[in-house]
Amino acid sequence: MQADVWQKYEVLFWVLTGIFVYLLILTIIYLVLKIAFHKKLGGIGLYLSYFFMFPLLLLGEITAYPRRRKMWLIRSGLKEGHSYLEEGIGLGTSPILASRIVGAKGRIYALDNHPLQIILLSLRSKIRRIKNIKLILSDSSKTYLEDNSIDTIFICDAFHEFPDKRNTVMELYRVLKPEGSLTILEETVRNTNNTQKIIEYTKLFKLIERDKNS
Ligand SMILES: C[S@@+](CC[C@H](N)C(=O)[O-])C[C@H]1O[C@@H](n2cnc3c(N)ncnc32)[C@H](O)[C@@H]1O
Structure with missing residues (x-):
């Protein structure tokens, strides 16, 4: 039995x-x-x-619903031909969506300090034959990019994890073009006042919009 x-x-x-x-x-x-x-x-x-x-x-x-993420990318000012930097890429969904928006003339820089995230996005972009994504294995406070070289910086659900927030903000300011934009999205953090305070403290950025739901 x-x-x-x-x-x-x-x-x-x-x-x-x-x-x-x-x-x-x-x-x-x-x-x-x-x-x-x-x-x-x-x-x-x-x-x-x-x-x-x-x-x-x-x-x-x-099961991810990329429309919402795409909406945020467009809302952050991302356009065809832009250079885009994302820090804390996770599984790499936003850089993949962004690579389609910027097209062949655009450039995507995807930074994370965890090698598995970098390997994962490298595999995902190979499978999708995406050629305009450059991967950077580094801490958020060191991008190795040139001054004034980026049109759009996007950080989704990662800023709260960065240990050196002040130097990260300064580094983002250094690489961003004068007319460029920085979008910080915190979908899993309830109170984003601290994020805003840190950015304001550096006096480097001008707040254009804060989503009323955040
Ligand atoms: C919650 S995940 C981000 C999710 C992803 N951005 C998304 O939208 O689905 C946070 C990411 O930040 C990365 N991270 C944490 N500390 C970091 C640091 N100091 N520098 C760079 N990346 C960091 C983690 O490795 C992880 O990939």
Whole structure:
């Protein structure tokens, strides 16, 4: 009887074990790199959440509704031929959308300090045959870009994670063209007053618009 049950569920057991081991390995690689590159340790809750986050992230990516993100990119002033910088790219959805908007004459710079995000976007752009994305593995406060070279800077749900916010803002100001724009979107942070205060403190940017829902 027991042998019957085992035979019936053996395939399911090995599939679930395979998924579990795969997620565990991904989580360990991700965390080792996070500790190495972000140089900080989080609470146990954070580590557990990474384990469950991978399938959720993939699900989120598959079911993502890019229209809203595209709307933000257009609202931030992004146009054909523009040079675009994004810091904290995550899975790289916005740089991919932005690459279509700027077209062949435009240039996309996608920066992140986690190598897996860089590898992921590199793979995604190869699969989609996108040629105008340049990847930068670096901290947000060091872009290695030329002065006054960027039309649009876009940061989505990442600014709150940057440890050196002041130097990041100064670096963004350095690379932005005088008529360029910086958009900071914080969809998962409830109170964005702190972000605005940091930017205002540097006295480098003029606030053009703050979304009434933020
Ligand atoms: C929540 S994810 C961003 C999500 C993504 N922008 C999106 O819209 O889906 C935050 C990203 O910021 C990156 N990040 C965190 N600290 C950073 C730093 N100091 N410099 C550069 N990137 C950083 C993380 O590696 C991660 O990819």
